[in-house]
Amino acid sequence: MRILKRLFKWLLTLSLIGVFTGFATFAGVYYYFSPELPDVQSLREVKFQTPLRVYSADDKLIAEFGEKKRSPIPYEKIPDNFIKALQAAEDARFFDHFGIDIKGLSRAAFQLASTGRIQSGGSTITMQVAKNFFLTREQTFKRKFIEILLALQIEQELNKQEIMELYVNQIYLGHRAYGIQAAANTYYGQNIEDLSLAQLAMIAGLPKAPSAFNPITNPQRALERRDWILGRMLQLGYISQHQHEEAVSTPVTARYHRSDIELDAPYIAEMVRQQLYEQYGEDLYTDGYRVWTTVNSGMQKEATAALRRGLLDYTDDHGYRGAEANIDIDSLNPEDQLNALRQYTAYAGLEPALVLEVTDSGARLLRTDGSESPLDWAGIQWARPYQTVHWTGPAPKRPVDVLNAGDIIRVMLDDNGELRLTQMPQVQGALIALNPQDGAIRALTGGFSFYHNKFNRVTQAYRQPGSNIKPFLYTAALENGFTPASIINDAPVVFHDVSLEGTWRPENDNGKFNGPTRLREALFRSRNLVSIRLMRALGIEQARDFILRFGFEPENFPGNLSLSLGSASATPLQVARGYAALANGGFLVQPYLISRIENAEGEILLQANPIQACPDCAPTSTSENTSPALTGDDTSPSDSDNLVATEAPILLPPEQIPASPTPAPRIISPRNAFLIYDVMRDVITRGTGTRAQVLQRADLAGKTGTTNEQKDVWFSGFSPDLVATTWVGFDQPSPLGRGEYGSSRALPIWIDFMEEALQGIPDNPPAVPEGVVRISIDPATGKRAYPGQENAMPEYFRSEDVPRETARSPEQQLKAPATEAIFGF
Incomplete structure (x- = not known):
């Protein structure tokens, strides 16, 4: 008995010495490493690297910019089954230990002692948080000691829920996915809360080795890892036997899902990225900014589709240019044939295909997915050979007239879902739609395919607007005493003008002259000689200054008579902005694209404060230096240089947004705005834009535009609620071909777009303002109609x-013939 007491005292003493030594050792280690320990308090303010996301006005994701795909979620949104699966896989005692798992560390130490190398680290989730946020991945004793110390500190500063939230949002899970929400989107195309038990277990198996257990690249190993985790969950009592059996019987359903882009608008996404990069720099791609644009997703989809259809129609009408390439398929095995085909990229639904065989009824094609498909004669017979922009060759009679074995061609699906031969357009175009009341961009597409050519023709292509410029000149005339009934002589004229480099003999498009013509008719029939005479009457410099009020760049507008026919240079966006002033009653608005910017926490950083057309506001002016020769109505607009120079930033912090909208400057009077609007409605009802009558609306107005040799064709049109401009041409200006005009090529695209864009928007013709009257006139002279005149018309x-x-x-007239007075200048 005495021996047992002495043995007990001896063991107790050794235990106390061991405990003391352990504490002393730990204190020594802590004292030694403490200068190197980071401040774990910083975890409370951690900022996850989250990509920039761009949305439409109706919350459709347009683009995501950033190296890491991540969507942080709060602890409350983490599914309970995922937490249990993660515990089963990584740390079963997570909610019970104090940051380190003695049993796990002991197991790791035993493995090291018995094998001579580190097999497992015995890391808890808390230790992994310490490692992921503060340490490198090197496997050394020093790093392990620091990891343990940090884990203990983290457990003192944060609760278990906060630690778990940090862990699941930080971990890398393969395919650029960081965090469980990004992984759910990447592998299953769903949010984490919508996944099944089997899918949650699959993701829970990824942290250990995202490559080795990846369900896309290593589905068998991923399946084994998943089923092991499900078995652990059953063993730990987290799930029932029935849940286990159902989950392990579920096949692997993971596949790669790209970012869930809901709206194809890459030109808009790039505009947003460029604008914000100037302000935020590289932080733009990591700080989780979310940007809402003014774009309407329905309008944007139709703008993209309408422009592509229009450009493909032009391309088909001008003939087939032939295969993009031809390869010797006889010398290649099937795998090499497919590899050769995959060197070509699909653009805008135009898929590359390899012609394997040409038959009497069509062709047999190899497609990029490795499948073979027939191309029937019905999808080939359109392909007359291209000769020039003016001519095509004879219609083909059989497939061999068009195709050869080995050809790399393009195909697309027609309206019936059948393959059809096509080709990449060489012609380009642009479409921009604005809300004329505040300048919000509702739709924008800068070309056939952003991924084929990133040049944004809406904002970067300076082209001659042709007759699209005439409404601004006619507005100047109305502002300076002319009326819609004024008579101008449409007759030949020759100019000897040094600025025009010699003799100039302008003509109308049809080569005909119509003599005395009312101003209204001259505009809707687009009479060039009337425009020239109007500009001479107003004075070149004064007319130019007036046109510049609409927001154009002075350096791109020549100071000679050719300006009256559209020899200036402007982008489609600038043209649309000018037309917005004609649509909104005479106000110069600023086009803008971003409506608000939020940070990763959902706080609004900047918000749009657009200037707005405000008929009831007092007239605004940025300068007293108005042109007295061109203020013949009740307004005092400022000159265009001052308007452009004083444009204020649209985006402001929320606290700086004024309570009342900021009024846009008025550049033409309400009465003038109504008159030009009404005159331009005749372009739709009786003039060069009559095709638009198919829309069956009374509030549409617009103007076609075609430059010399048909190098640029335009149509700009509007209602009070929407203005849209379309342009078609080659990037390197050259003729589009015989018969190509704004009315035949740009207008159909505009109609195609507006038909969908105006759905649900009531017909809204402009109201007649006070001080405007309507009387009957004689169409030949513009004077009041005589009593009982049968051909009298209202004006x-x-x-x-x-x-x-x-x-x-x-x-x-028989009794007293006389020559009618006309403006014959």
């Missing part, structure tokens, strides 16, 4: 401009 005038003279009846 609007400012009340002070109503014609005082009455046209003579045929009987009066």
Whole structure:
């Protein structure tokens, strides 16, 4: 008995010495390493690297920019089954230990002692948080000691839920996915809360080795890892036998899902990226900014589709240019044939294909997915050979007239879902749609395919607008005493102008001259000689200054008579902005694309404060230096240089947004704005834009535009609610071909877009403003109609401009013939 007491005292003493030594050792280790320990308090303010995301106005994801795909979620949104699966896989006693698992560390130490190398680290989830946020991945004793010390500190500063939240949002899970929400999106195309038990277990198996247990690249190993985790969950009592059996019987369903882009608008995404990069730099791609644009997803989809259809129609009409390449398929095995085909990229639904065989009824094609498909004669017979932009060759009679074995061609699906031969357009185009009331960009597409050519023709292509410029000149005329009934002589004229480098003999598009013509008719029929005479009457410099009020760049607008026919240079965005002023009653708005910017926490950093058309606001002006020769109405607009120079930033912090909207500057009077709007409605009802009558609306107005040799064709049109401009041409200006005009090529694209864009928007013709009256006139002279005149027509005038003279009846003309006064300048 005495021996047992002495043995007990001896063991107790050794135990106390061991405990003391352990504490002393730990204290020594802590004292030694403490200068190197980071401050774990920083975990409370951690910022996950999260990509920039760009959305439409109706919350459709347009783009994601950033190296790491991550969508942090709070602890409350982590599924309970995922937490249990993660515990089963990584740390079963996570909610019980104090940061380190003595049993796990002991097991790791035994493995090291018995094998001579580190087989497992015995790491808890808390230790992995310490390692992921503060340490490198080197396997050394020093790093392990620091990891343990940090884990203990983390457990003192944070609760278990906070630690788990940090862990599941930080871990790398393969395929650029960081965090469990990004992994759920990447592997299953769903949010983490929508996944099944089997899918959650699959993701829980990834942290240990994202490559080795990846369900896409290593599905068998991933399946084994998943089933092991499910077995552990059953063993630990986390799930029932039935749940286990159901989960392990589930096949692997993971496949790679790209970012869930919901709206194809890459030109818009790039505009946003460029604008914000100037402000945020490289942080833009990591700080989790979310940007909402003004784009309407429905309008954007139709803008993209309408422009592509229009460019493909032009391409088909001008003939087939032939295969993109031809390879010797007889010398290649099937695998090499497929590899050769995959060197070509699909663009805008135009898929590359390899012609394996040409038959009497069509062709047999190899497609990039490795499958073979027939191309029937119905999808080939359109392909007349291209000769020039003016001519095509004879129609093909059999497939061999068009295709050869070994050809690399393009195909697309037609409206019936059948393959059809096609080709990449060489012609390009642009479409921009604005809300004329505040300048919000509702849709924008800068070319056939951003991924084929990133040049944004809406904002970067300076092209001659042709007759698209005429409404601004006619507005200047109305502002300076002309009326829609003013008579101008449409007759030949020759100019000897040094600025035009010699003699200039302008003509109308059809080569004909119509003599005395009312201003209204001259615009809707797009008479060039009337425009020239108007500009001469107004004075070149004064007319140019007036046109510049609409937001154009002075350096791109020549100071000679050719400006009246559209020899200036402007982008489609600038043209659309000018037309917005005609649509909104005379206000110059600023086009803008971003409506708000939020940080990763959902706080609004910047918000749009657009200037707005405001008919009820007092007239605004940025300068007193208005042109007295061109202020013939009740407004005092400022000159265009001052307007452009004083444009304020659209985006402001929320606290700086004024309570009332900021009014846009008025650049033309309400009465003038109504008159030009009404005149331009005749372009749709009686002029070069009559195709648009298919839309069956009374509020549409617009103008076609075609430059010399048909190098650029335009249509710009609007209602009070939407303005849209379309342009078609080659990037290197050259003729589009015989018969190619704004009315035949740009207008159909505009109609195609507006038909969908205006769905649900009520017909909204402009109201007649106070001071504008409507009387009957004689269409030949513009004077008041004589009593009982059968061909009299109604016309609007400012009340002070109503014609005082009455046209003579045929009987009066016989008695007292006289020459009618016209503007023959």
